[in-house]
Amino acid sequence: MLDLAILGLLQESPMHGYELRKELAAKLGAIRAAISYGSLYPTLRRLQAAGWITEAAETPVTAEEVPALTSRRGRVVYKITAEGKERFAQLIAQAGPETYDDTGFGVHFAFFARTDQATRLRILEGRRRKIEERREGLRDVLGRAAERLDAYTLELQRHGLDACEREVRWLEELIANERSGRAPTVPRTGTAGGRREDNSPPPPGETRKERP
Amino acid sequence: MLDLAILGLLQESPMHGYELRKELAAKLGAIRAAISYGSLYPTLRRLQAAGWITEAAETPVTAEEVPALTSRRGRVVYKITAEGKERFAQLIAQAGPETYDDTGFGVHFAFFARTDQATRLRILEGRRRKIEERREGLRDVLGRAAERLDAYTLELQRHGLDACEREVRWLEELIANERSGRAPTVPRTGTAGGRREDNSPPPPGETRKERP
DNA sequence: GTGCGATGTATCGGTCCGATACATCGCGGC
């Protein structure tokens, strides 16, 4: 999972570890907390050993002056290799069971812009199935085993059930959207989410593209 | 976290591993998938080594006949010790940062029936604070960094933001409820959650109690 | 009578986290 996320991010631009962690936090903030360095650095080394990423020379400010001053053994910038891009494509397309758990789905979804439509659909439907199963489990417990559980536990289940029902509806919208037409956006109904209305053209140099 | 969950469950009744896993799945189904045996059995051994649980003799059906037939090296039933109960009380009351992440909060909440009101309040408020922070983070990204991200990533953030807002409201209700009055139940508004209306008396032998 | 799914215990390798350590840089306060 981490492999996929890192490969995906490095595909947008070369980065060093710290930056990677921040970008990851921004991209996956809805899914999980920032990744730990205890995972990040070993993973970077593993990816490098596998030949999927390489160290890129840190560009000195004006190509001199900076180097051996106080020995400066600072940032290590990584960039993705051709093999790394292949590996990413492979990871993003292949779906195991872990693709549909909370984290796995989140990571895949976050890179949907680099995924073909058929795969997107497959993943969305797999996720829906999984959440539906969880939902049924909760309904069972709430229906059949209700008197065995205390009020707090029941309240927890109800809240979980509610979340499941919501997510299924969300997925339905995304699937419908995906099947016929475009735009991954789900129609906002009553939500208070400070969405800015103007869509000014993206500042040039910000949106990076690479191989159409 | 696992320690707390196991100690809590064993406080309701002695159980063997398999049963423990099922009960845990029922109690925490809203929070996380069933716990893995690769965690469960080592943890049981650790708890036993610490003196918090002990093996209880498997009760033979009518106190004989069953034993050495085919050597029967079957189920290992665990029960909690006095030290274990102390440990549980300590774990349930003390709140570190991990108390407020998804899993930690879920486990604590599931045992709120065994927690005093002050602690309940403290945990609910801690959780609320944490979710509020996550919410602010998402709003930031959605507001400030929106043009850096693709439509799918944005949709993911919006869905996450929505979930945060919902959870905060849920927590608010629970906190208000907790502060003045009783009943951990949040008023159901529009939810379609097949809640059965009759509350027939629980079948005897089902609800186990142990020390009032 | 046999196969098969549920029950049941157990281990192993791998992933990821949290705590910790350490070094540099820029900036504001004294």
Next chain:
DNA sequence: GCCGCGATGTATCGGACCGATACATCGCAC
């Protein structure tokens, strides 16, 4: 002028937890 402090940055270690796997028993349907 310099001192501390928070942000930036790389790195390791022990521990928690998971997923796959193995293996044995039981009851029941075919």
